[in-house]
Amino acid sequence: MGEAGRKRGRAKGSRKRKRDGDWISDLPESLLCKVLLNLPTKDVVRTSVLSKRWKNIWKCVPGLDLSGEDIKMYYIYVRFVNRFLKFNRKYHIESFKLSYPGDGNCEPELDLMKRWITTVIQLKVKNLEFFDYSWANGTFDIPPSIYTCNSLVYLKLSTVTMSTVKSVSLPSLRVLKLSAVKFADHLDFETLISGCTALETLVISYFDRVEVLRVCSQSLLSFTHVAHKRYFTHVGHKRLAEEDLSIVIDAPRLEYLKLSDHQTASFIIKNSGSLVAVDINIVFNLSFGLDPRDLPKRSMIRNFLVGISCVKNMIISSITLEVIYDYLRCEPLPLFRNLSFLRVKFYNYSLKMLPTFLESCPNLISLVMGSTKKHNMKEISLFSRPQGFLPSLEYVEIKVPLKGVVVEIMKLVGYFLEKSTILKKLTLCLDDSRKTGETFIRKELLTIPRISTSCQVLVL
Known part of the structure; x- marks a missing residue:
């Protein structure tokens, strides 16, 4: 067969694959490797x-994903990983994801993973993820060479111990995620951040408690902190209580901030002029309310609220709103002049503080309220005094998703219909258990006066 015949044969085969829906096999090998890089290694x-085309492509994929495997699969992969890394000695590794599912007591296994x-x-390597799922969480020491990996762009570590920091040079690292990671002290953490x-993007969850956690970065755009549920911790021989x-x-360039922490007593934000969006679920360790005589605490809360007052989008928990309501008894709130979107997450249904907070948002356009969790509560505590109008609110x-509070829900709906002067749409989303009362709710809606003549009310 001549060259022309072979070309016709390849073209015919290509047309057949396309006719059968196999477009992927016609992609260049480099692109196929990029696609396979996003799959677990066993699937790759x-x-x-x-087919013959696919027989050896997996060997060229510049990464391994061995996360989430059980201990039996781990032993199967040992020889494979050794061979893969040896084969790629002359190449760069794009991604390496590994989890350790053992009991944490086998030194040869731990040494192998470190190697x-x-x-x-x-x-x-550009993307590195390691999870220690062993019974001895936090005992795996990350090799200190990680602190000087110039190629690293994405790093995610869980339940490990970081080696003592001497110097850090991570000039390419853009995303750092640490979950239940232990440092020798807070200075090691600060040195790590300063070297990035x-x-x-920085995400810290279930962090080993330190007296002061400082996040200082000139490049940081997004910061998320989710606190550990423990109330006490140890730093050296010192026992730290919540109030410490x-x-x-x-971070002067910070645009997004998420804080979910009921133990930390003090939050200080400096250089917050770039903040655009926040997600706040904090109580400043005020288990029994704010003492008006606690002037340092009042000053800290005031500065925190001023620090986030420039944002355009806010997600806030009802628990945090209750703290703000207590603070309001002592001092006025700052105005959130830029706030156009607000989502309120409910963990309980005391809404007396909501209208007062809304009065501090003179340009609010959209409000979303509710919870994805099921609650079985008998009443909703509503507002105790007349409230002002909502002149900018357009969408509610x-x-x-709760039971037994139909009357209180209708009071809440009535508040927005009667106070929102330019409201365009109010949507009431009912869960399945509430559907049976939909007819009653629709009838009640007809009796509620609306100050906005163009308002549309939807019940879903």
């Missing part, structure tokens, strides 16, 4: 049985 290897991590760092000169804990954020959505 399975593609070798698809793997060290090897991929030498191979200029291009860091844009403080978080200081100094109320999600109601």
Whole structure:
């Protein structure tokens, strides 16, 4: 067969694959490797049985994803990983995801994983994830070579211990996620952050408590902090109580801030002029309410509220609103002049503080209220005094996944219909258990006066 015949044969085969829906096999090998890089390694290897074209493509995928495997699969992969890393000695590794499912007591296994991590760092890995799911969480020491990996762009670590920091140079790191990670002290954490000169996203969850957690970065755009549920911790030989804990954020380019923490007593935000969106679920460790005589606490809350007052989008918990309501008895709230979207997450249904907060949002356009959790409560505590009008509010959505509070829900709906002068749409989202009372709710809606003549009310 001549060259022309072979070309016609390849073209015919290509047309047949397209006719059969197999467009992927016609993609360039480099693009196929990019696609396979997003799959677990065991699925990548399975593609070798698809056809001759696919037989060896998996060997060229510049990454491994061995996360989420059980201990039996771990032992199967040991030889495979060794061979893969040896095969790729001359190449760069894009991604390496690994989890350890053992009991944490096998030194050869731990040493092997450390060697793997060290090897991929030498191979200029860009994305690195490691999870220690063993029974001895937090005992795995990350090799110190990770602090000077110039190629690293994305790093995610869970339940590990960081080696003592001497110097850090991570000029390419843009995303850092730490979950239940232990440091020798808070200075090691601060040194790590200062060495990430291009860091844009920082996520800290279930962090080992330190007296002061400082997040200082000139490049950071997004910061998320989710607190550990423990009320006490140890730093050296010192036992830290909740009132000792403080978080200081100094990131002048920060645009997004999420705080979910009921133990930390003090939150200090510096240089917050770039903030656009916040997600706040904090109580400043005020288990028994704010003491008006506690002037340092009042000053800290005032500065925090001023620090977030420039945002355009806000998600806030009802628990945090209750703290703000207590604060309001002592001092006036700052105005949230830029706030156009507000979502209120309910963990209980005391709404007496909501109208007062809305009065501090003179340009609010959209409000979403509700919870995705089921609640079985007998009443909703509503407003105790006349409230002012809502001159800018255009859209309200109320999600109601609870039982036994139909009358109170209608009071809430009535408040928005009677106070929102330019309201365009109010949407009441009912869960399945509430559907049976939909007819009653629709009848009640007809009896509520509306100050906005163009308002549309939807019941879903």
